Amino acid sequence: MTTENKNQYMQDDQYEIDTLTNDKLIKNHSYDGIRELDNELPPWWKWLFILTIVFAAVYLLRLWVFRADDLIQAKEFQKEMAAAGVVAANRNAGTASFELVLLEDAGSRANGKQTWEKICAVCHLADGGGLVGPNMTDNYWIHGNKLKDLWAVVENGVLEKGMISYKGQLSEKQRLEVISYILLDLHGSTPATPKEPQGELYE
């Protein structure tokens, strides 16, 4: 029997024709009136399925057999951090002439204000009145009132009191800007709800 004849035979025996689409309805497949067509799987669907299986096989082979670096989480991380290390090393390269002096210009103080509001305000409040951290507007200082004293606090933190080190978060310039902002603008201003004085009085 040729294939054609065989199909002919099947059609007569097993199928009816759906008049709207001319597709073959399978005989005896009727469930509460629901019929089923004998359509083949669409080729693109089959290929899609096969393609995803190939993808899966290649992916697993690359990880399990060839140990590809980009599929191993730890190695991926090392690579990213190594690249970041280069950035960090260059971080202060442009500021070779860095000096620890107050920045009095308006631009620097505006930058300092921005940093203050983003980072420091979480504990010292935006107006510097203090809440968890001390009040920065009065004349009482726990760790000294000189530029170098504040620099040391920002650089090293005061861990036992909850002040963290900002060495890894702010560049030297940013740290200097924010300290300038504290000493030149915040200090001496009048906050809404000042925290009681802490530390020693510096006149």
Place this chain on the structure above:
Amino acid sequence: MELQKFTYDNRLSSLFLKATIFWGIVGMLVGLTIATELIWPTMTNGIQWLSFGRLRPLHTNAVIFAFVGNGMFTAIYYSTPRLLKTPMYSELLGKIHFWGWQLIIVAAAITLPLGITVSKEYAELEWPIDIVLAIVWVVFGINLIMTTVKRRVKHIYVAIWFYIATFVTVAVLHIVNSINLPVSFTKSYPVYAGIQDALVQWWYGHNAVAFFLTTPYLGLMYYFIPKAANRPIYSYKLSIIHFWALIFIYIWAGPHHLLYSALPDWAQALGVVFSIMLIAPSWGGMMNGLLTLRGAWDRVREDPVLKMFVVGVTAYGMATFEGPMLSLKSVNAISHFTDWTIAHVHIGALGWNGMLTFGMIYWLLPRLYNTKLFSIKLANAHFWLATTGMLFFAIPLYFAGFTQSLMWKEFTEEGFLKYPNFIETVTQILPMYWIRVLGGTLYISGVILLIYNAVKTIRQGSLIPEEQDEAPALELRKPNPDKGHRLLEGKPVLFTLLSLVVILIGGLVELIPMFMIKSNVPTIASVQPYTPLELEGRDIYIREGCYTCHSQMIRPFRSEVERYGDYSKAGETVYDRPFQFGSKRTGPDLAREGVKTSRNYKPDSWHYNHFMSPQKMVAESIMPPYPWIIDNVLNTSNTAGKIRAMMKLGVPYPEGFDTKALDHLQKQANQIAQGLRDGGIDVEDQKEVIALIAYIQRLGTDIHRESNKSIFSEN
């Protein structure tokens, strides 16, 4: 051949249908409430059982188990008898199933706002409810399988295949994921810990989506689309292939919820590749749904039922393409922990489950109540409200997710985080949260139209309690002329067992090595059990649902290590029962919150003030205040029992430590409270907030501990 007369019971289907509508609107209103809380955090003004963390699990549980659950049972109790030409096996089992299921939902609606929770997503219910749920589910299963045994139609139709797979798999998932050791009637600890608990949970969680939200609704689709369109199913062959491929592959995909976590690479890879292989099987279902409408497209334009089915199935196609894409690690690195996930699941829930349910309800109402639908116009209006509501919900959240993720990852030229303060990335996307509330409101307005339409339809008609039908008895001819899959369709019990085997494979291959092979969870010597106070604090963290907004899983990316500290290791989680990785970062990650040198570190007094009023510490914060934690006295009546339970589970506390636990707790509480008092805060040792602060300050610190000496040794 002699025809046998029998009846179909419509009473139970109509009960399930009403329950679907009722719980649907409840679940969605809870969703709208918590969406509003995100833009108005002080809305509920310190009422603890209305806080986001308590209501979010109620929202997910109500929509999944109450709305979609009752929806699937409506479909199953209506279609199964008609497809098999027999009444359901037992009316009594059916009634037990219905009332048992509603009882579970009511229990969930009471316990979750009270903070009685296991904190594993979509499996939050505590052990007594879990046991009732398992029993009711088995009652349903017996009723289903016995109906297939008593059938008068030789072969079971594809809808029934999906119902069977649903029953079998949900039973396995629920039981395995819920094995807990009870401490009291309202508290238990999982027998799994940390990363292992996480793998079990997401094997469950992912397949709750697969076998609770997907397979039963594919069954629903296979019955109601051809019935409503009066067209034959596009391809029987496609049904076979996509059914088996779907249930076999789905079960493996759970680890894609833990990409870039401390889960070993091999397990993550299985999650990735099986998710990708799911595209075609899922789309097979979509095509069999949409292509069945060939020859009926002219009616789709007019008939709200068909319109809803088309949008529902299309949403299914979109979500099942998006899902695998989100499982690629490079995409997941961006999408995970953001609102992208929320958008994704709502395409599924609002589109696929919602639209199919509504379409089914509009089709069933006139048939159950022997009348016409009260208003086709209103149904059409519902369709448009639902469709636009869905878009207004999802599109802003895609945008929000993408935006926030990029902000988290952005560095300045100098190599610092561009947005070091988490709150900046929140305020940026708040407008999107407003639009989401609008989208949700539109969607719910549509459901209100449905309720009105349903009430009117039911009033103008009357329920047909039973329908008569007749068919010859099932005659099993020998020899059986069937071959291949057709043979299997004639043997429903064998079919059930075979689908059980198929769905067990993936789970076993992933879970067994994770528990048996030690290298999958490398131990860290300095990691030690929680102190009694920290453990109590942790249980408060769980009670309040902190995990719904805060993750505890720092992924190995530069941007996260910079922001949060060293990435999370599997060995750090070994005493976490249950794990608290979370799946969404509405607030920052807390995995290393207690590490004093980390960027996130805050002193005790900060936390105290922050719990009292987050807005006082971070003006734009969207975290709700927790005044009750400040006021409540810590309940220590179970502390010793909790320590004993942990010891039973293998946590290495020194022998007899349970009897000393309270002393230890009081000593540590006094230390913390004294520190706060020294800083000018008026607080007593016994308050809950002290325990919570103790837990938070412990987070992530163990790997920084210098000595491996037990923190419980007395010298």
